[in-house]
Amino acid sequence: MCLRAVSACASAQWQISYVASVPVITVDGPSGVGKGTISHMLADRLGWHLLDSGALYRVTGQACVIEGVSWDDDPAVADVARHLDVAFSLAANGEMLVAYKGLDVSAAIRTEEGGRGASTVAAIPAVREALFARQRDFLQPPGLVADGRDMGTVVFPDAPLKFFLTASAAERAERRYKQLLEKGESVSLPRLLADIQERDERDSSRSVSPLVPAEDAIVIDSSATPISDVFARVMLEVKKKGFI
Numbered sequence: 001m002c003l004r005a006v007s008a009c010a011s012a013q014w015q016i017s018y019v020a021s022v023p024v025i026t027v028d029g030p031s032g033v034g035k036g037t038i039s040h041m042l043a044d045r046l047g048w049h050l051l052d053s054g055a056l057y058r059v060t061g062q063a064c065v066i067e068g069v070s071w072d073d074d075p076a077v078a079d080v081a082r083h084l085d086v087a088f089s090l091a092a093n094g095e096m097l098v099a100y101k102g103l104d105v106s107a108a109i110r111t112e113e114g115g116r117g118a119s120t121v122a123a124i125p126a127v128r129e130a131l132f133a134r135q136r137d138f139l140q141p142p143g144l145v146a147d148g149r150d151m152g153t154v155v156f157p158d159a160p161l162k163f164f165l166t167a168s169a170a171e172r173a174e175r176r177y178k179q180l181l182e183k184g185e186s187v188s189l190p191r192l193l194a195d196i197q198e199r200d201e202r203d204s205s206r207s208v209s210p211l212v213p214a215e216d217a218i219v220i221d222s223s224a225t226p227i228s229d230v231f232a233r234v235m236l237e238v239k240k241k242g243f244i
C-alpha cells in the first residue's frame with residue numbers, strides 16, 4: 001500500500017512538472033479585435049492546441065437558454081457551468097464545431113445574443129471558477145495557444161509569451177458589421193457599436209478577472225493594421241522566444 005502511494009505520488013509529481021513544461025502563448029483582448037484569427041493562425045503555424053475560452057462562456061450562456069435557466073440566476077448558472085457537457089471537434093473545412101449534450105450549438109453561440117449571454121454569465125465568479133480547470137485541461141503537449149480575456153492574468157499567469165490586442169470600438173464594430181453582412185445577416189452599425197461598448201464595459205468592470213493586459217503582455221494596437229502585419233509582429237516575438 002505504501003509503495004502504491006509513493007508511486008502514485010511520484011507519477012502525479014511527474015505529471016505536474018511535465019504539464020508545467022508545456023509552453024503556452026496567451027492572446028487576450030476585447031471582442032472583435034482579431035484575437036480569434038491570430039490565435040488560429042498561430043496554433044496552425046506552430047502545430048499547437050488551441051483554447052477558445054470565449055466558446056466555453058458562450059456555450060454556458062446557450063446551455064442556460066436550453067435548460068431554461070435565466071442568465072441572472074447566479075447559483076443556477078454556476079450549476080450549469082459545473083456540469084457543462086460540451087464537446088469540441090473540427091469540421092472538414094477546419095471550422096470548430098461545438099456541441100452541448102450532443103446538440104450542435106456552433107451557430108447559436110456565435111450570434112450577437114450568444115455574445116451577450118456569454119458576457120453576462122462570465123461576470124459570475126462561480127462560473128469562472130467552474131470553467132477554470134476545464135481551461136487548464138487544454139494544456140497538452142506540444143503547446144497551447146490560449147485565446148480569451150484573462151488567459152495571461154488568471155488562467156495561465158506563468159505563460160512565457162503573452163499578447164494583448166487592442167483596437168478602437170468603432171473599428172471593431174465596423175469589422176463585425178462587414179463580417180455579418182458577408183454572412184447575409186441584416187444588422188445596424190450603431191447597434192453593433194453600442195453592443196461592443198456595453199460588452200467592453202461589462203468585461204472591464206467586473207469584479208473577477210476583468211479585461212486588463214497582464215503586466216508582462218506585449219500590447220499590439222490592431223486598429224489601423226492589417227491582420228497579416230499583426231501576425232508578422234506576433235511571429236517575430238515567437239521566434240525571439242525560440243518557439244520556432
Ligand code: C5P
Nearest residue numbers: 031053054055057118119122148149150
Ligand atoms: O471571445 P468571445 O467574444 O467569444 O467571448 C465572449 C464573452 O465571453 C466575452 O465578451 C467575455 O465576456 C467572456 N469571456 C471571458 N473570459 C474569457 C473569454 C471570454 O469573460 N477568457
